[in-house]
Amino acid sequence: MxxxxxxxxxxxxxxxxxxxxxxxxxxxxxxxxxxxxxxxxxxxxxxxxxxxxxxxxxxxxxxxxxxxxxxxxxxxxxxxxxxxxxxxxxxxxxxxxxxxxxxxxxxxxxxxxxxxxxxxxxxxxxxxxxxxxxxDQAPSHLRSIVTHRTRPGLTFSVATATLGKSIEGGAPNVWVCTADKFSGQIAVVNVNGEPTIESSTGIGNASIVAICAVPSPRSLLLFDISVV
Known part of the structure; x- marks a missing residue:
């Protein structure tokens, strides 16, 4: 070359x-x-x-x-x-x-x-x-969280932590994504204290393959999702 x-x-x-x-x-x-x-x-x-x-x-x-x-x-x-x-x-x-x-x-x-x-x-x-x-030792399993799926067949694909702290002022929330070849879903998990699901949003006609938090030049917080 x-x-x-x-x-x-x-x-x-x-x-x-x-x-x-x-x-x-x-x-x-x-x-x-x-x-x-x-x-x-x-x-x-x-x-x-x-x-x-x-x-x-x-x-x-x-x-x-x-x-x-x-x-x-x-x-x-x-x-x-x-x-x-x-x-x-x-x-x-x-x-x-x-x-x-x-x-x-x-x-x-x-x-x-x-x-x-x-x-x-x-x-x-x-x-x-x-x-x-x-x-490397396998990470210890702490607990399982049930997520509400829009339909059966979705499996875990990617996850990432948000930028900054949560509303409670503790650890940041976590975006957890599930997907198949046709659709996807994003769940916002609050990990302060007992992990709970704050919200769940479905994405139709797209499979989520990557996700990352992108800081905004202003005070707003954006996130970037790669879908196929």
């Missing part, structure tokens, strides 16, 4: 991203073959230098060693070119889980080294996230 005029930046949760095609093993195999070819070339160079110390006729030996070195150097160049030109070695294939389902994302790198560094960093980050989630 360095040569493109327009660039795109977007965030994807680590939980929602998976490597769909494992080609890292192919890259590791190619790098191993490259390493072996380089070692063979180094050994053949030393053998050619040592053969020159022989006192008797050794032209046939030098010719054979030169041919072997030429062959291995050609293989070495072939492996080096693969690390920069083979799409299977320079591309990462991802599956991203979105609201609309699973989508495929393909990331191309200029060479295999950059691809390997990025993919290894991704896997380390996912493993670190998994370990941290395993170490």
């Amino acid at each position: 360095d040569n493109n005029r327009f660039k795109l930046l977007f965030k994807i949760s680590l939980d929602d991203i998976e490597i769909s095609k494992d080609s890292l093993s192919l890259l590791q195999t190619t790098e191993l073959k490259l390493q072996i070819a380089q070692e063979d070339v180094n050994i053949l160079n030393k053998m050619i230098e040592l053969s020159k110390l022989l006192k008797n006729e050794h032209n046939s030996l030098i010719t054979m060693l030169d041919n072997m070195r030429t062959e291995r150097m050609q293989e070495l160049r072939k492996f080096q070119e693969q690390l920069t030109s083979d799409p299977e070695l320079t591309t990462v294939y991802l599956q991203v889980t979105t609201i609309n389902g699973i989508e495929s994302v393909t990331i191309h790198f200029s060479n295999a080294d950059k691809r390997a560094l990025w993919e290894n960093a991704l896997m380390e980050a996912k493993n670190a996230l998994m370990n941290s989630l395993q170490n």
Whole structure:
């Protein structure tokens, strides 16, 4: 993307991203073959230098060693070119889980080294996230609150705290949203003392997928709801 005029930046949760095609093993195999070819070339160079110390006729030996070195150097160049030109070695294939389902994302790198560094960093980050989630203790269940639903089938989707304090001057109220694919509902929960539902409002023809409190430039309080 360095040569493109327009660039795109977007965030994807680590939980929602998976490597769909494992080609890292192919890259590791190619790098191993490259390493072996380089070692063979180094050994053949030393053998050619040592053969020159022989006192008797050794032209046939030098010719054979030169041919072997030429062959291995050609293989070495072939492996080096693969690390920069083979799409299977320079591309990462991802599956991203979105609201609309699973989508495929393909990331191309200029060479295999950059691809390997990025993919290894991704896997380390996912493993670190998994370990941290395993170490975290599940929050204790305090109590259940019955919400009045406009119709059956609505399930909890999102919730957020309001800005500022409630009328009682204590903790802020909480907006709790329930939704399905066709409609949604917002309940205002007062958490001061015994949690109670202050009000409940239905939203037709829209599913609530996100909600956040937005401070107003004036004294009024607004809130933003993302619906689909």
